[in-house]
Amino acid sequence: MKYLAKDQSKCIQCGQCEEVCSTTYFKTKDKFKSCIQINEVESKPEINVCSQCGECIDICPVQAITRDKLGVVRINKKICVGCLMCVGFCPEVAMRQHDEYLEPFKCIACGLCAKSCPQKAISVEVYQEALAEN
Amino acid sequence: MDINKLKEGRKLLKEFKYDLGSIEKGYTNRTLYVNISENKIESKEVTPLMKEKFIGGKGFGLYTLWHGTTPSTKWNDPENEIVISGGPVCGITQYPGAGKSLVCSISPMTDIPIDSNVGGYFGPYLKFSGWDALEVQGKAENDIVVFIDGDNGVVRIEEAPLEAVDSHVIAEQLTEMYAENEADKRNISVISAGTAAEHSRMGLLNFSFYDVRRKVQRFKQAGRGGIGTVFRDKKIKAIIIKFSNVKGDLNNAVDKAIINKAGLKLHKEMHYLDDKQNRMRQVGTAYSQEIMSAYDLLPVMNFQYGGHEDVKKISPDVFKNNYLTQGMADGCWYGCSMACAKTADGFELLTGPYKGQKVTVDGAEYETLAGCGSNCGIFDPRAILEINFYCDTYGIDTISYGTSMAFVMECYERKIINKEFTGGLELKFGNFEDSIEVLHQMSRGEGFGLILGQGVHRMKKIFAEKCGADPDFLFDIGMEQKGLEYSEYVSKESLAQQGGFGLTNKGPQHDEAWIIFMDMVNNQIPTFEDKAEALYYFPMFRTWFGLYGLCKLPWNDVTPANNKFTSEPAKIPEHVQNYLDVVYGVTGKKLNTTEMVRESERVYNFQRIFNIRLGKGLRANDKIPYRSAGPVTKEEYEARQERFDGQLKEILNYDVEGKTTEEKMAVLRKHRESQYEKLIDAVYKRRGWNSNGVPTIERLKDLGMDLPELIEVVKDMQ
Missing domain, CATH: 3.60.9.10 (Aldehyde ferredoxin oxidoreductase, N-terminal domain)
Known part of the structure; x- marks a missing residue:
């Protein structure tokens, strides 16, 4: 299973990952349109991003969310009816929505943010055991 | 096919x-x-x-x-x-x-x-x-x-x-x-x-x-x-x-952001709180069965009793562990994270024309579980699911069927009707095999099924005419009003719910005024005045959902964690605000809670006058069967003797020593019936109706509902 691994202790909250993500997928620099988001919890950086756990797959009423062959959880926007239940039920609070769009969005472990991270705080990894199960 | x-x-x-x-x-x-x-x-x-x-x-x-x-x-x-x-x-x-x-x-x-x-x-x-x-x-x-x-x-x-x-x-x-x-x-x-x-x-x-x-x-x-x-x-x-291509913006809402905000908030409440509160996502509305039984409110054997030791055999967990598929998106419209439409999959039928088929049964919801289960003395989960399936596919209301069958079973056990009259069916409480045969007869249009299908109101007349039964006794135990069967709550100890059933427009159906829970379980409307006010506010508030295309369950089957600390927990103020926000988001109309209730009141009064136009809708039509207000029979009284004796002593200062059950029942009945009449007076007044239950022209004017066609109906009844 491909996913974005994180090491929060290395994060310096520079926001580079957020910028790369929102620019890539929404052609704008906007933290709230980024699949990865850097927060601060108790004065420490928190990297909030999808773990590809797949809980949202069973929540979706129209089966718009599936796991692809690499194990990445993806939303088929054509099928999605925009109910946002996946956002409300995400255990990582990492399924995103923005009021300008009907459908939610999420990290697909593309790795562009990892390449841009100056601290190497994030990286695309493959979780073999889970991949085998899927 | x-x-x-x-x-x-x-x-x-x-x-x-x-x-x-x-x-x-x-x-x-x-x-x-x-x-x-x-x-x-x-x-x-x-x-x-x-x-x-x-x-x-x-x-x-x-x-x-x-x-x-x-x-x-x-x-x-x-x-x-x-x-x-x-x-x-x-x-x-x-x-x-x-x-x-x-x-x-x-x-x-x-x-x-x-x-x-x-x-x-x-x-x-x-x-x-x-x-x-x-x-x-x-x-x-x-x-x-x-x-x-x-x-x-x-x-x-x-x-x-x-x-x-x-x-x-x-x-x-x-x-x-x-x-x-x-x-x-x-x-x-x-x-x-x-x-x-x-x-x-x-x-x-x-x-x-x-x-x-x-x-x-x-x-x-x-x-x-x-x-x-x-x-x-x-x-x-x-x-x-x-219709193809459902998307999230087809209503062309004026403010999607405010709708999203309210929706996400409720999804999160369901995510984090449902397992600790009502478990709607696991067992659906059946969750309330155990609570109802614990509070003596679950109808058992034609509403005679409010609980039974065998209720545990049909508890929500029995259904969950043995029948209901878990972990599915069980909403009946997209976006319903409450997902109460629970389902038994691969359920094999044992009777009827589809015997042997494996089917999907939606349910059993609380009303079905109580009406076709405990109220008929049936404490077998399999049997209840089979009745549920056949009611659904034959197109039969499980509430009317359950309450009608319960009435028939009591009449059978009291020898008001006999085996000859039922065509050989032994319709005793708990007899699944013979009772489901009645349902199959209803499908085929034959036998006793044709009689049961008439409902309690008409069966009372049939049993009196053909079986020589005492019409007054049948009126007391036949749980219908205005011709509609009661839904499944024992309201004997809840004056508020007696009014909740009795003072409805359509007949005794809980969707208009389900206030038994706040009255008996949460004790949120303790005084007479509280109850009368609740019978103004809640029927109007609940009517409002039906004007906009909304379900009531997400209003009160999950509550925000801090709800009990709010000024009016029974109303769930935060959820009411969600609805005001959602209506604004879709229509652009800014409502407050007063205007919200007035919107309903217009339609509610219209419906009342519609009833009057068709010859009902007056005080006489709001009379209730005594079974819904107190013990009709000696057995019912004696099963709860301590409670009833206590009330006679405390409320009426009546000395129960040396009195027969019949004497005590008569005193209690007089008291309870007068309480109900007093409640009617208070509620009518609060709703702006005269003592005969007719909306006053003054109230209609105040509501902006002095439409000529309505005035025409009520003008001579003021």
């Missing part, structure tokens, strides 16, 4: 093409009129008056029904209508419970308007297809279907001689016929009734929604008041709608 063969039997009677139009702020601004006597189809304008005073949903249904019928219209007259309308919020996908339709018709059970709310995809698809309401009038010569193609703007009336009648079969046939492939099936919704709806007065309508995981059409029911009977009397086999 040979679809081509079914198609060959079809004969086109009328085709109507229309522009798909647009939806603005939740309204299409037109309604679809289909007359199946004359094969006439037309578009009608939604007027500003309709939107301002009737809002949508039940408001549109009652308004349309009033103008389509006359003071002498009976349920089976061709001019009686079936009106289906969602309301302006219906169809949004972001807030839980926003896919409801309200169905209105003149009821075969009550002879006054019935309104029944139902989930499933039909209501949203009707709007997306271009219509705020569907008005069906007339009576076809032969069996027909009506098809609304919301993708291409076509409506067809076709003769359909070969399709099945029972819902689980015809819904599959028609889905297969109208869907192009598996993925297209979720774009089809079917309304159907069933074979027993043809032979009884308690027929219901099933509204389908396609389950993409189970690959089966599932149903929600417009259950109450016999609308399925009207449907089959009109010779309608099904109404089918098709």
Whole structure:
């Protein structure tokens, strides 16, 4: 299973990952349109991003969310009816929505943010055991 | 199933093409009129008056029904209508419970308007297809279907001689016929009734929604008041709608952000709190069965008792652990994270025409569990699911069936009716085998099934006339009012719920005033004044959901963590604000809580006057059977002697020492009946009605409901 691994202790909250993500997928620099988001919890950086756990797959009423062959959880926007239940039920609070769009969005472990991270705080990894199960 | 063969039997009677139009702020601004006597189809304008005073949903249904019928219209007259309308919020996908339709018709059970709310995809698809309401009038010569193609703007009336009648079969046939492939099936919704709806007065309508995981059409029911009977009397086999490409913005809402915010907040409450609160996602509405039993409120053996030691055999966890599939998206419209439509999959039937088939059973919901289970003394989960399945597919309301069967069983055990009268069936409490045979007889239109299908109101008359029963005793134990069977709560100890049932417009159905929980479990309305006020506020508040296309369950079947610390926990203020926000988000209309209630009050008073127009709706019609207010029999009294004796001593200062049960019962009855009359006085006054239950012209003026047609009905009754 491909996913974005994180090491929060290395994060310096520079926001580079957020910028790369929102620019890539929404052609704008906007933290709230980024699949990865850097927060601060108790004065420490928190990297909030999808773990590809797949809980949202069973929540979706129209089966718009599936796991692809690499194990990445993806939303088929054509099928999605925009109910946002996946956002409300995400255990990582990492399924995103923005009021300008009907459908939610999420990290697909593309790795562009990892390449841009100056601290190497994030990286695309493959979780073999889970991949085998899927 | 040979679809081509079914198609060959079809004969086109009328085709109507229309522009798909647009939806603005939740309204299409037109309604679809289909007359199946004359094969006439037309578009009608939604007027500003309709939107301002009737809002949508039940408001549109009652308004349309009033103008389509006359003071002498009976349920089976061709001019009686079936009106289906969602309301302006219906169809949004972001807030839980926003896919409801309200169905209105003149009821075969009550002879006054019935309104029944139902989930499933039909209501949203009707709007997306271009219509705020569907008005069906007339009576076809032969069996027909009506098809609304919301993708291409076509409506067809076709003769359909070969399709099945029972819902689980015809819904599959028609889905297969109208869907192009598996993925297209979720774009089809079917309304159907069933074979027993043809032979009884308690027929219901099933509204389908396609389950993409189970690959089966599932149903929600417009259950109450016999609308399925009207449907089959009109010779309608099904109404089918098709709409593809559902998205989250089809209502053209004015402020999507505020809707999203409210919806996400509720999704998160469901995510984090449901497992700790009501477990709706695990067991659905059945959760309340254990609580009801613990508080002596669960109907057992025709409402004689409020609990039973065998209730544990049909507890929600028994269903969850043995029958209900877990972890599925069980909402009946997109975005309902409450997901209460629980389902038993692969359920093998042991009786009837579908014996041996493995089917999907939706349920059992609380009302079915209580009505067809404990109220009939049936404590076998398998049996309850089988009854549930057959009621659904035959098109029978489980509440009317359960309460009617419970009444029959008590009459049988008290030897008011005998085996000869039932055609050899031993209808004792707990007898599943013989009682489900009655249901099959209802489907076949024979035997005792024809009698039970008349409902309690008419059975009382039949038993008195044919079996020499005491009509007064039957009135006391027959749990119906206005012709409609009680839904499944023992209201003996809850004066508020006695009024909640008795002072309804449609008859004793909890959706108008389900206040037993706040009265008896949460103790939130302790004083007489609190109860009277609750019987003003809650029926109005609850009516409001039906104007907009909303479900009530997400209002109070999960509550914010801090709700108990708010000023009015019973009202759940944060959720009320969510609804005000959602209505603003869709329509742009800024309401406050006072205006919200006034919107309902307009429609509520309209319905009351509609009842009066049809010869009911007065104080005499709000009389309740004593079983709903106190112990009718010695056994009931003695089963709770400590409680009743205590009340006689404490409240009436009555010395119970040396008194017979009969003497004590008489004193208690006099007290309780006078309490109910006192409650009526207080509630009528609060609602702006005179002592006969007639809305005053002054109140109608205050509400802006002094419409000429209403004044005409009430002016001589002031």
